[in-house]
Amino acid sequence: MEHQLGLPVLYTFRRCPYAMRARLAIVAAGLKVEVRELVLRAKPAHMLEISPKGTVPVLWLQDGTVIDESLDVMCWAVGQNFPASWLVLTAEQQQQCDEWIALLDGEFKRNLDRYKYPHRYHTDTDTCDPLEHRAACEKILTLWDEALAQQGPWLFGNRPSFADYAILPFVRQFRIADEAWFDAVAGYDALKLWLSAFLASPVLEQAMVKYTPWQPGDTPLTFPG
Ligand SMILES: N[C@@H](CCC(=O)N[C@@H](CS)C(=O)NCC(=O)O)C(=O)O
Numbered sequence: 179m180e181h182q183l184g185l186p187v188l189y190t191f192r193r194c195p196y197a198m199r200a201r202l203a204i205v206a207a208g209l210k211v212e213v214r215e216l217v218l219r220a221k222p223a224h225m226l227e228i229s230p231k232g233t234v235p236v237l238w239l240q241d242g243t244v245i246d247e248s249l250d251v252m253c254w255a256v257g258q259n260f261p262a263s264w265l266v267l268t269a270e271q272q273q274q275c276d277e278w279i280a281l282l283d284g285e286f287k288r289n290l291d292r293y294k295y296p297h298r299y300h301t302d303t304d305t306c307d308p309l310e311h312r313a314a315c316e317k318i319l320t321l322w323d324e325a326l327a328q329q330g331p332w333l334f335g336n337r338p339s340f341a342d343y344a345i346l347p348f349v350r351q352f353r354i355a356d357e358a359w360f361d362a363v364a365g366y367d368a369l370k371l372w373l374s375a376f377l378a379s380p381v382l383e384q385a386m387v388k389y390t391p392w393q394p395g396d397t398p399l400t401f402p403g
Contacts, residue, residue, distance in 0.1 A: 195347035213401035326368035
């Protein structure tokens with residue numbers, strides 16, 4: 179299971195928004211890793227050995243260090259080589275960024291899951307109403323829409339930052355849950371522009387290149403390809 183290419187190894191799942199934010203930061207930082215795509219129902223034994231909690235992304239460095247939280251993978255990538263196009267946040271912006279990400283990974287994700295997969299959250303006594311959860315997500319989207327309307331096209335002005343790339347994969351997922359509704363709903367003008375610029379960006383295209391699931395013994399592949 180060694181690092182055959184002399185590069186860090188990234189266990190990833192293409193559609194996972196956490197893995198996406200890690201890959202986006204790796205692309206933006208101009209780094210290369212060895213990629214191991216997986217399917218969630220059949221996680222590679224080696225990944226579970228180095229990170230028993232079993233979530234993607236997992237980055238395995240050449241010295242054996244394991245980084246298995248998406249935000250930590252992003253920090254590692256930008257710490258290796260800060261993306262030239264990204265904004266360096268002031269202390270105040272960093273605090274705002276941290277607050278938004280906490281809201282995203284907590285309340286937004288919780289409601290997004292219930293909006294997308296309500297049947298998973300029905301109980302004997304309670305049915306899960308997806309529209310209630312969509313409305314809860316919308317309250318949070320409004321915060322980002324307002325920030326973008328005031329000082330867009332990115333969350334902190336005219337350059338992207340850690341905040342944009344940490345958050346956008348989840349806003350993309352929110353849209354995908356009901357694209358026709360999202361595209362037709364009134365409002366969110368600045369947020370929609372922000373999302374569509376991201377969806378058309380070369381960084382996303384590179385981060386979403388398809389790989390066949392990895393198996394031990396496969397020829398190692400690099401990401402980005
Ligand atoms: N806090 C973790 C969350 C990662 C996460 O939950 N990833 C999902 C996929 S989107 C996962 O691997 N779930 C495990 C599974 O479904 O078996 C992070 O930020 O990296």
